[in-house]
Amino acid sequence: MTSFSLRRVKLRPGEQFRDEVELQLPTFDFGGQRYIPVPETIPAAFEITRANTGTVFRLSFTARLHGPCYRCLGDAVLEVPIEAREYQASSPDDEQLATPYLVGDGIDLSQWGRDAVALALPDKILCRPDCAGLCGTCGKNLNDEPHTHDDARPDPRWAALEALRERG
């Protein structure tokens, strides 16, 4: 878990702090499949800006996930650019003004990063935008072997041949 201790940063209103942090990402379960971050630990830019009434936190990084394509089950690599922002009021009187990632004196960057990636995932993870998927009739990968089936029913001529073979 990557947690950033806020005790080492003392800011006055208008002041800003920036740092590069090493962010560890978990494996994502998405649509019943597993997507693995490669690499697992990535550099992220973390920024704290002190305002008059609270503090703004920013986290930006690009996650890269490896896993199966939704359509053809081939390898898919997905780049997920993240620009996340959280706000913590100095004296929050409702939950809208408090970030859930502030735990004690630290901010839980792993959990925040993971949630941000989960929110940014597309509806379907594909190996390429125009992936043709698997053939509904024979199950072959249509990217490797583009084809169509004119008729899903067995050809009567073949059926006749089968019958002959069985008899013989």
Ligand SMILES: [Zn+2]
């Ligand atoms: Zn695919």
Ligand SMILES: [Zn+2]
């Ligand atoms: Zn087919």
